Amino acid sequence: MADHRLGFRSFDEETDSVALEVVGEVPDWLSGTLYRNGPGRFEVDGRELSHWFDGFALLRRFEIREGELEYSSRFLDSDAYRAAQHGELRYGEFGTNPSWSVLDRLRNALGGTQTDNASITVRHRDGEHRAVTETVRDVAFDPGDLSVLGHRETQVPATGTIAHDHYDFVQEEWVSLGTRLGRKPGYVLYRDPDDGPVERIAHIERDEPAYVHSFALTDHYAVLTEHPFRTSSRRLLDSRPFAESFRWYPERDTRFLVVDRRDGEVVAEPVVPPVFTFHHVDAYERGDELFVDLVAFEDYSIVPALALANLRSRTPDVPAGELRRYRLDLDTERAEGRTLFEGPIEFPTTNYAEANLHPYRFCYGVGTDSGSFNDRLHKVDVEHESDREWAEKGIHPGEPLFVPRPGGDAEDDGVLLSVALDTDEERSCVLVLDAAEFEEIARAYLPHALPFDFHGTFYGEGRKPTPSMS
Template sequence: MTSPHRRGFETQREEVTSEGLPVEGTVPSWLAGHYVQNGPGQFEVGGRTLGHWFDPLAMVRGFRIDDGVSYTNKFVRSRDFAFARDRGRVRTQFPGTPPDRPVWTRLRQALTGTFPDNPVIGVARIDGGLAAITESPVALTLDPETLATTGRIDLTEGLDVDLTLGHPHYDPRRETLVNLGVSYGRETSYTLFRRDGGAVEPTARVAFDDAPYVHSFALTDRYAVLPAMPFGLDTTALLTGALTGRTFVDAFERFDRAGEFVVVDRETGSVAARPRVDPLFVYHHANAFPDGDELVVDLVGYRDQRAVTDLTIANLRSDSPSVPRGDLQRYRLPLDGGRATGETIREGHMEFPVIDYPGTLGRPYDRVYVAETDRNSPLPTRLARVTVPDGEATTWGEPGVFPGEPMFVSAPATADTEGAVLSVVLDGETGGSFLVVLDATTMSELARAPLPHRLPYGFHGQFYAADGPVRSMA
């Protein structure tokens, strides 16, 4: 019998539009807006299975909630997508899959910094429009209604960087996007910048002797916090990989040094502190806020680089996959030069921390929503509302289902609730998917809307309210 979780790693080629999904239960009357999620859609190219979970061709999925629920999904028409569909080959080096190109083409790509444009991580509003994003120099713009791909934005224009992160922040006070750009060369550097419309302004630069991998960062009103951990790229191995066929994942290694958090003062552009810490790997931050002479940073922390290297498609599709363990952790970063201290708020496995964003961004807060995983599953099996810092949790789940990222939506002041949680859920038993709506306090189910087909397990999304299109997460 096929393990139910495998359905989350199977291709879905079908693109559909449904003006009215059947709804079981009652969607709150105040809940109106557009929920858009991104993630894998196609796991094979030319008959070859792609190597890593970050490799599949991107598929965006959209839910319009307003007196009912409508749904559409579309592949993002990137250059990588067109090359794969037209020629049955991989155009550029994906994280875990080398390109199907002649050696001289691969070498030219490596020397000129040709990165994939397959935007599989998330979505964001950039320059007033909706776009699919990843760790790339470009974003692919989308029609907000049909999700059709409409164009490209050069995210590195005006910056001396090779690519940007797939987790930009929205600064609610300044009403700008804040992100990091990455440069690989004789030294690796991260450039903090803000984007206001089409105007881009670099505000700080931090250089490193090695090449730490930073997937996301924490943000407060004054500071940005980069987790510069001893896990990252052997850049020489990555460059020679153009000749040998080694990939980003093959070149991912542990460095012989301590971990550190780099605290950047957003006003002056200077490094305010670099507190050291025992090594940990970080994909996603929950929140950060000042507390006296310290910064508090909450995140999901892993023990080592296997959080990256174990996420191969072969492993995830197996009956007994090796699953990296991520714990919800709190770190205190002294700004006077001392060492960072940490504690575990809640033991994993868990991922996708979501807060009331931007309502509590950079400020003390009391809860975070996560997707938790049983130890024998590579996909989350329940959603949890975790109080911080005590770690107590209220959960929702059902046998055989795999819920995705828990998207918190804040209710208006006139509603008798703090909000709702949305999630796209894979039903491994029936082979279908549905959108679930939960009460954000009790985690009880309010409604669900079955989809007309199965969706592969997704990554990140945003909810844009109809009366105020402000993003819902980092």
């Protein structure tokens, strides 16, 4: 019998418009296309890649119409993937480096030879579908056949960007964050309005920028959680992989950089004991206080724990993240945190269009029993600090993406979509859960087992795209 390790095997099939058999009933109102992104191949010319984040991007497309699902998959035809097809690891990935010269490492540190292996998520920009990662090189693709249309570089003075930007539905603009190395290192906050050019909001100089995967946004502020996992241009010149160029400083605090979105001023820098995070959940304002919810880890050890050697073990040792809320007082610049849900929880999602920038009630995420890997889903009621759980033996669900029911009144009136691995069947399936009742209402099996993915976006008819998370 297979186990979760099946989700970390390389995949070599591409599919085009395969009709899936649906068990149960998909709601008639659920109409649109779910795009998922994540790694699909983990070796180059017999050489194993080192980290889960390094695998070459495999786009997955699920069209949902009138209760039926149609599935396609295709490798992202990036420069990095084409080189790998010829047995060459040309670009440095998150945890794996090619054999570079000193000059190559210098160019990479300054952003000149960045990978376009855009395997983290899918975003919508300027009317295009784009695969993105943590470099400035987005890859546009055809939403129908998933073929590549070309590169789209972020027009900001940054070495790299985060994949988890935010959409402000009132201002009708995306807000995102980049990291700058080399001359004047630090962070670059910028906006990308629907009807105008990209505009820099702030450049915050830091000699040793932190690794930043996401950030928080409120009506008036952007909040960067600057944990003590830091790097420098000098360390990036070493022969080590990108992830290993960062160092954890346990004696340093985690700092919240609160930036006014209107003028770029850093208005507060409250600190808390050291904590690491990949993913923020939500943030909102209440008077002179900000509330920032995120998945917190006690230190950076989650980063090396996602190495393939660990994840491919029968009982991987993966640190547990908890859902934590920080209250930031802008007057006193003091911060305090409390646990909303002990977890383990990761890949947190909400009813994004309803909750983003505002107080919310429900957070959904993936959980893990001791000694296993992503074997359950959680629905956390943050108002009552309670949790509901969905689990089934042999099922390893991925990130749950919330899709609201048109015209629904309640925050949890909708469905959750999760691409899961069924180890008994040795193939993947799309789970459809009623979000309010937190019960499965349908599933559709794929003809094979996909590697575990990361994030995605749902494109509903007549609505703005729904990202899975901030």
